Amino acid sequence: MENRNLTSDLFEDILSKAGKRLTVVHFYAPWAPQCGQMNEVMTVLAKEHAHTTFVKLEAETLPEVSEKYEISSVPTVVFFKAGEKVDRLDGAHAAELTKMVQRLAVAGSPNESSGGEDLNQRLKKLINAAPCMLFMKGAPQEPRCGFSRQIVALLKEHSIQFSSFDILSDEEVRQGLKTYSNWPTYPQLYVNGELVGGLDIVKELAESGELENACPKAVNLDHRLKTIINQSPVMLFMKGNKEAAKCGFSRQILEILNASGVDYDTFDILQDEEVRQGLKTYSNWPTYPQLYVKGELIGGLDIVKELKESGELAAVLKGES
Structure with a gap:
């Protein structure tokens, strides 16, 4: 895990060299005990995810970088791919950090997660990962577009149990799924491996009272x-x-x-x-x-x-x- 006195240029260089691999940056302060706890979690995660880059960055020493990524408090963890921010976590939430690293690392590593499967096989596997599968921008707890936010709200309102995939975390899936399903926009909802549609169709199903019947009932864990x-x-x-x-x-x-x-x-x-x-x-x-x-x-x-x-x-x- 990177733990050097970074300059702005060196930080950007780390992001660019990481390419499409996930880069996890912890903006911290040495005086904050909760930052120390998150650094310990980062150290453990770095051992588990050899293909992910982990960086500790002292927020107050690089104010221009902190300002660029809107860091207003510590600890804050920002996730990058291809030099672009794809997600963030504010506060000392070790369990959530672990989940987010796992989700984003797997999503962005097709060779690791697919074991050499071609793209269509990988898409089919993702679509069938849960009885009700939502491909969206962001995650249910933090949607990254209005359409995704609306469809998540509808599914939750009707007590639909669903899993999700953040298409912003994987460009290959994002582009490939459009062709695979012949559906050009997101979000996309699948039930039992079959495309239901996007927000408009889910709205229609909700208004007609058919949404609960279209989606499988929640299964006891x-x-x-x-x-x-x-x-x-x-x-x-x-x-x-x-x-x-x-x-x-x-x-x-x-x-x-x-x-x-x-x-x-x-x-x-x-x-x-x-x-x-x-x-x-x-x-x-x-x-x-x-x-x-x-x-x-x-x-x-x-x-x-x-x-x-x-x-x-x-x-x-x-x-x-």
Whole structure:
């Protein structure tokens, strides 16, 4: 993580050299204890996201930069891609910072998140990431255009559970989705993988009373987790997928499972924050990866290693033990 005495020119140079990669800039003050807490979170995130640039910038030493990006208080974190600001977070909100870095880093890294899939495959995967999927400018908590703000308000007003994707964070998705769905504007709402339309159509559905019927009813999180856990007899929740693990622990457990010869499926918890956080509580197991056999938690990497060393792993994976 960058922690030098930056000049304005050096700061702009860092942004330009980062290209389309996510750059996370913490505007801080050394006298503010909450800034110290956010710096600690930034340090942890920098280890988890090797393809993201993290920068600490003392706001009062570069007033021209702080003024340019409207920094009126510290801590403030600003997110950049291709030299342009794509989002910001005001205040000491560690959990929200973690979520935003995850969302923006994955969204802007097609090669990492798609494992070499072509664009249409990636778009299809995003569209089907949730039963009700909204492609918008910004996030539901901070829409970045009036149309996105209106459609979010309508969905919330009618108690529609939905996930979203910020098309400002990924130019490839932003342009590709227009062609893929033959729909030139945003926001775009999809239900069960099918395009419903934009704001005007959602307004019409709301006015006619059809919106609730058009969108799937909210699914209880525990029910959703149970469904995913039982998706396959052997189910691994990990960072990444079979083709591309995104942490050392996940990589090691993949090697063990591949050597076992047992069929298994994976779920990338980096792609779904609701599952990532909810599963920790559901199973009372705070870390990843997590391995399940026939719907029952086996454990993480350490337990799988112990089972392998004791010769019990094969029986456990087959549900015989």
